[in-house]
Amino acid sequence: MGTPLGDFVRARRDSTRPEVLGLPEYSRRRAPGLRRSDLAARAGISVEYLTRIEQGRDRNPSAAVVNALADALGLDAAERDHLRYLAKITGGACPSHTRPVPAPRDVRPDVRRTLRLLEPGIAVLTNRLGDLLAHTSTFAALVDGTGLLDADAPNLTRYVFTDARARTFFTDWADVADEVAFDLWRGPSVEHAEWLTADLATHAGPDFTRRLHRHVLPRRGVLRLNHPSGTGLRLHREILELAADGQQLVVYLPADDSTAQAVDALLRPRHAPLRAIS
Template sequence: MDTTNALGAYLRARRDLVRPEDVGLIAGGRRRVPGLRREELAMLAGISSDYYLRLEQGRGRHPSAQILDALAGALRLDAAATAHLHQLARPRVRRSPRPRAERVPAGIAQLVDQFPMPAYVYGRYMDVLAANALARALSPNFRPGRNVLRQVFLDPGDRELYLDWERATAGVVGGLRAAAGADPEDPRLAALVGELSIRSDRFRTLWARAEVGHRRDGTSHLMHPKVGELHLRHEKLVIPGADGLQLIIYHTEPGTESAQALALLGSIAATEELEAAAGKDDAVRGTPRAPVSDPRDAGAAGSTS
């Protein structure tokens, strides 16, 4: 990840994605680049080739909004990618020598615990900071201390959980790209991108596409080991005044099989929480305990006579 010339790196990556024929140009002859040449992009944007070269090399740091919009149009960027381009071109704010610790506001943490659907909070680097019992039951990687980005690419269990793994991975990388625009020189972000680029071919491919994701809602298709197939919707809500922390909530369509499966998962999670709490109490007192019944056993018992 180029932290010293993020604007130039982004322009190069997006230039590689645009074919000449997509913008009305004739490819013609042998080309050394997969997408547009620098001079072609400059012509389409109505700027000089020399000025564009300086932008891409990091020697023209702060282009005007009009030039950025012209480049966005030539590169066929959508609204999210255009906003990211403008963000990268802004003057950098002097960074604090020590990064601020990410903390979930107490009221939000309480809300997450009481929410009846799977809910968790993650920060700028997609570190899970808070999660309720149902979210932890949905995936062990939603536990505080885990990193959603690292787990979805490196944990084989996540690959099995997400039936739409390719779409899910594209979504999280797009979200990371959007977050990176606020501070592309962030050393921890650069380290995370570097680690995943080395360890995951899929991440490296997606990061090279330079696609930006700003969607606050979407769907997930999961195969849960305890309750089976789940079709879920998820919403991402930015927590005001919390330095980019986001609250993620999963929910289902009422009356569907997924709603029933999620309700069963909630019962299982509650049972496991009770067993864990009882086990701690017994360990303190040194007394044995009776097992808590598993809600899945009720259906099995009712089917025998």
């Protein structure tokens, strides 16, 4: 059985073209990407050791080896951070030894007050599992009619993969699906991510599991929405990390004048207070 670290190294090796790293192209390759021998040589480790890492038989490579693999694969800063994170969780508690449980949904009073100050802006408090913990009334108005807030405990990740309306609401559904699947790796804890992952693997099928294990860092560009009113919206997302809480405050800002006007028209009649989801 592989590990997240081994899966990521193997996926990046398979997707890296030799010529990008200054190596000659291979002829008659059975699979694309780098040979194990080339990656091992560039990282200064043996082929046998690299094989053990990729197959999950070595779960504790040193920081020096992790950095050498990052250099050898030509990873960018975000990919390096992800590699280091996977090395940390792979060398720690094995997910199979934890008891999957849902993440807590508590919201600190000061965070609630911060959300109130953002009214009438579009803002939501979430975690990396996709739990929607609290939001402004304008966020509720924006997603009204999409089904996103219909559940007693709304979850963006579950909505994206199991509600057919999500594929219409998100213009670039595949990109959003990539984002929420990737974020599960940075969930509040292993046992919390395991709880949601087990549920989604059953109900969402290969659309979810393929993305979860691909380890492709999402682009996170402008968010494009098809509002139920028939209006197309383009929004920037400013994400404020609340590291101590394992939560994120996401503020949505119009990306162009037409979106600003459309949002103003959609939200003008609404002046409801902040809504918290318990």
